[in-house]
Amino acid sequence: MNPLRGIALKIASVFVFVGMATCVKAMAGTFPGGELVFFRSFFAMPVILVWLLWKRQLADGLKARDPVAHLWRGLLGTSGMALGFTALGLLPLPEATAIGYAAPLLTVIFAAMFLGEQVRMFRMGAVLVGLVGVTIVLSPRLSLDTLEAVSDRETLGAVCSLMGAVFAALSTVFVRKLIQSESIPAIVFYFSLTSTLLSLLTLPLGWVWPTPTQAAILVAAGLLGGLGQALLTSSYRFAETGVIAPFEYVSMLLALVIGYFVFSEIPTMTMLYGAILVIAAGMFIIWRERQLGIERAKARTAMTPQG
Numbered sequence: 195m196n197p198l199r200g201i202a203l204k205i206a207s208v209f210v211f212v213g214m215a216t217c218v219k220a221m222a223g224t225f226p227g228g229e230l231v232f233f234r235s236f237f238a239m240p241v242i243l244v245w246l247l248w249k250r251q252l253a254d255g256l257k258a259r260d261p262v263a264h265l266w267r268g269l270l271g272t273s274g275m276a277l278g279f280t281a282l283g284l285l286p287l288p289e290a291t292a293i294g295y296a297a298p299l300l301t302v303i304f305a306a307m308f309l310g311e312q313v314r315m316f317r318m319g320a321v322l323v324g325l326v327g328v329t330i331v332l333s334p335r336l337s338l339d340t341l342e343a344v345s346d347r348e349t350l351g352a353v354c355s356l357m358g359a360v361f362a363a364l365s366t367v368f369v370r371k372l373i374q375s376e377s378i379p380a381i382v383f384y385f386s387l388t389s390t391l392l393s394l395l396t397l398p399l400g401w402v403w404p405t406p407t408q409a410a411i412l413v414a415a416g417l418l419g420g421l422g423q424a425l426l427t428s429s430y431r432f433a434e435t436g437v438i439a440p441f442e443y444v445s446m447l448l449a450l451v452i453g454y455f456v457f458s459e460i461p462t463m464t465m466l467y468g469a470i471l472v473i474a475a476g477m478f479i480i481w482r483e484r485q486l487g488i489e490r491a492k493a494r495t496a497m498t499p500q501g
Contacts, residue, residue: 204441205427210422212448215282215291216456217415220284221408226294230279230395230412231272235389236425237416242383245424247252250381256380263372264381268388271305271365275389277358284351286459291449292469293355298442299324299472300363308367311434320440327471332356334464373430382423439475 218230258264274297281290299321305311313321335352350456372381404412429438446469453459461469 196432200429200438202427204438207422207425208445210418212445213428214415214418216452217280217411219282225402227276227280228393229401231276232393233412233416234419235386237413238386238420241379241420246379256383258380259375264384267368268385271385272360272389272392274361274365277354281351281355284347287453288449288461289465290355291445294359295472296328297362301366304363304367320478323470324475330467330468359432370430378427382427443473443476
C-alpha cells in the first residue's frame with residue numbers, strides 16, 4: 195500500500211476525466227447516448243494496448259481469470275456511463291459534476307458493506323455530510339415545491355445523474371474486488387470491450403454520422419477516457435477505496451471554470467452551497483487521513499529497533 199501514490203493517480207484521473215466530460219458534453223446534444231458510449235469505449239482500447247506494449251505485457255496482460263466478474267463490472271460501469279452522459283446533455287456541467295459526487299461517497303459505504311473495508315466514524319460522518327450536500331444540489335430539480343418551475347429535461351437529467359452515481363459506485367466496488375485476482379490492464383481493457391459491445395446494441399435506435407471536427411472530439415473523448423480509466427484503476431493498487439474516493443471533489447473547480455468559459459453556464463447559489471458542503475466533507479476526510487498517516491509513521495518509527 196502506498197496512499198500517496200494512489201492519491202496522485204486519482205487526482206490525475208480526475209483532470210483527464212473532466213477533459214473527457216467536456217468533449218462528451220459538447221457532443222451530447224447532437225449524438226445519441228449509445229453512440230457516445232461507443233466512441234468513449236472503442237477508442238479507449240488503443241490507449242490500453244499501447245500501455246501494454248510499453249510495459250511489455252501484451253502477451254499475458256489480458257488474461258481474464260474471472261470472465262463473469264468482468265461482465266458484471268462491464269454491465270454496471272456501462273450503465274453508469276450511459277446515465278452520466280445523458281445527464282451531461284441535460285444539465286449544466288458543474289451541476290452534473292456535483293450530483294456525480296454521490297458516487298465516491300456511496301463507494302465508501304459500499305466498500306464497507308461488500309468488501310469489509312474499515313471505515314471509522316469520523317470518515318462516515320464526513321460521508322453523511324457530503325451526501326447532505328448532494329441532496330442540496332438535487333433539491334431544486336426534485337423538490338415538490340419547485341417541480342412545476344423545472345423542465346422535464348432538467349428533472350430527467352438530475353435522476354440520470356443520481357442513478358449514474360449509484361451504478362458508478364457499484365462498479366468501483368467491483369474494481370476493488372477484481373484487482374485482487376486480475377491484472378490492471380485486463381480490468382481496463384475488458385471494461386472498454388464490454389461497453390463497446392453493449393453500446394452497439396443501440397444501433398437500431400439511430401446513430402448520427404459525425405463531421406470531421408465532431409469525429410475528432412468524439413475520438414478525443416475515447417482516448418482521454420482510456421487514459422483516465424487506466425490512472426483510476428491503477429490508483430486502487432496503492433490505497434483503500436475509502437481513502438482515495440474523496441479526491442473526486444477536485445473536479446468541481448475544473449467543472450466551474452469549463453462550464454463558465456466553454457458553455458456559458460452560471461452556477462446557482464443552491465448548487466454552490468451544496469457543492470461547498472460536499473467539498474468541505476472531502477477536505478475533512480483528506481486532513482484526517484493525513485493525521486492518521488503521521489500517527490502510523492510515528493508508531494512504526496517507535497517500533498523500529500535502534501542500533
